[in-house]
Amino acid sequence: MMTDQAQALRQLVAQNQQVTQPASQQQPVAAKRQRHARIVAVTSGKGGVGKSNVSVNLAIQLTQAGRRVALLDADLGTANADVLCNVPVGSTLAQVVNGQYTLKEVMVKTPGGFYLVPGASGLANIADMSADARKRLVDQIYELEAMVDVIIIDTGAGVSSNVLGFALSADQILVVTTPEPTAMTDAYAVIKSLVSERQDLDVRLLVNMASDVTEGREIYHRLNAVCRQFLSINILYAGHVIFDPAVRKAVRAQEPFLLASPKSQATQCIRSLATRVDRLAQIPSGPGLMGRMTQWFKRK
Ligand SMILES: Nc1ncnc2c1ncn2[C@@H]1O[C@H](COP(=O)(O)OP(=O)(O)OP(=O)(O)O)[C@@H](O)[C@H]1O
Numbered sequence: 501m502m503t504d505q506a507q508a509l510r511q512l513v514a515q516n517q518q519v520t521q522p523a524s525q526q527q528p529v530a531a532k533r534q535r536h537a538r539i540v541a542v543t544s545g546k547g548g549v550g551k552s553n554v555s556v557n558l559a560i561q562l563t564q565a566g567r568r569v570a571l572l573d574a575d576l577g578t579a580n581a582d583v584l585c586n587v588p589v590g591s592t593l594a595q596v597v598n599g600q601y602t603l604k605e606v607m608v609k610t611p612g613g614f615y616l617v618p619g620a621s622g623l624a625n626i627a628d629m630s631a632d633a634r635k636r637l638v639d640q641i642y643e644l645e646a647m648v649d650v651i652i653i654d655t656g657a658g659v660s661s662n663v664l665g666f667a668l669s670a671d672q673i674l675v676v677t678t679p680e681p682t683a684m685t686d687a688y689a690v691i692k693s694l695v696s697e698r699q700d701l702d703v704r705l706l707v708n709m710a711s712d713v714t715e716g717r718e719i720y721h722r723l724n725a726v727c728r729q730f731l732s733i734n735i736l737y738a739g740h741v742i743f744d745p746a747v748r749k750a751v752r753a754q755e756p757f758l759l760a761s762p763k764s765q766a767t768q769c770i771r772s773l774a775t776r777v778d779r780l781a782q783i784p785s786g787p788g789l790m791g792r793m794t795q796w797f798k799r800k
C-alpha cells in the first residue's frame with residue numbers, strides 16, 4: 501500500500517512520462533429525478549492553486565452565457581471569494597448554520613451578475629455540527645438548488661471531511677492543479693480520497709497556471725496515467741488556464757479578471773472551460789446536494 505503510494509508519487513513527478521490515450525469524453529449517464537441546479541465543486545489538494553479565481557470567473561462567464569449562477573464559498577478555512585469580487589459581506593454561512601438568517605438573506609449579487617453565498621472563515625467542521633445545524637445548512641442549500649441553474653462550490657483545499665463532503669455532493673468535480681510537482685501530488689491525494697468513497701464520480705482535472713496548451717495536456721496525461729495505474733480510474737481533462745499576469749493584477753484590483761481584462765488569455769481559457777461545464781446543465785441529474793450531503797455527513 502505504502503509502496504504503491506510512493507511509486508505513484510514518484511511516477512507523477514517523473515519527467516518525460518509517456519503520454520497515454522486521452523480519456524473518454526463521455527459523461528456518466530443515469531436516469532435520475534429532475535431538479536434544478538447542476539452542482540460543480542472546485543477543489544484542490546494544495547492551497548493557492550487558483551480555485552477561487554477559477555470559481556469566480558467561471559461563475560461570471562456562465563452568467564454571461566445566460567445561466568443563473570450561485571457561488572457557494574465553502575472554504576471554511578480561508579473563505580475569501582467576497583474579497584476577489586469586492587463585495588461587502590454582512591452575514592455568512594455561519595449565520596445560516598445557526599439559524600439566524602436564510603441563505604437567501606445572506607446571498608449577495610456581485611458586479612459579475614452571479615449570487616455569492618459568503619463563506620464563514622473558521623466555521624466548525626460540518627461533521628462536528630449539531631444535527632440541527634447541519635439540517636439547516638442542507639435544507640437551505642436545497643432551496644438554493646431550486647433558485648438557480650448552476651451552483652459552483654469553492655471547497656477549499658485538502659482532504660478534510662468538509663472538502664470531501666462538498667465535493668462528493670457535486671455532479672462534477674473540478675480538481676485544480678498547477679504544473680508544480682507538489683500541486684500534482686496533492687491533487688492525486690484528493691482524487692484518491694474521492695474515488696475511495698465513490699467510483700462513479702465525474703472528476704476532471706483543470707491545470708491552472710499552465711505555460712501553454714501543451715503543458716496543460718502533458719500534466720493531465722501524467723496524472724491520469726498514475727490514476728489509471730494505481731486507482732484503476734480514468735479522470736477527464738477539463739482544460740487549462742494559462743499563467744497570465746492579468747490574473748494577479750485583477751486580484752490586486754479586487755476585480756475578477758473576466759471583467760477587468762476581458763481580452764486576456766486567462767479570460768479566453770475560462771470561456772472554453774465554461775462551454776464544457778455548461779454541457780452539464782443539459783444533463784438530468786441525481787438526488788441533489790441535499791441528498792448526497794446528508795448521506796456523507798451522517799457517516800462522519
Ligand atoms: N492563471 C493564473 N495566472 C497567474 N496567476 C494566477 C493564476 N491563477 C491564480 N494566480 C495567482 O494565484 C493566487 C491564488 O489564487 P486563488 O486565491 O484563486 O487560489 P486558491 O486555490 O483559491 O487559494 P486558497 O487555497 O488559499 O483558497 C492569486 O491571487 C493569483 O495571484
Ligand SMILES: [Mg+2]
Nearest residue numbers: 551552575580
Ligand atoms: Mg480560495
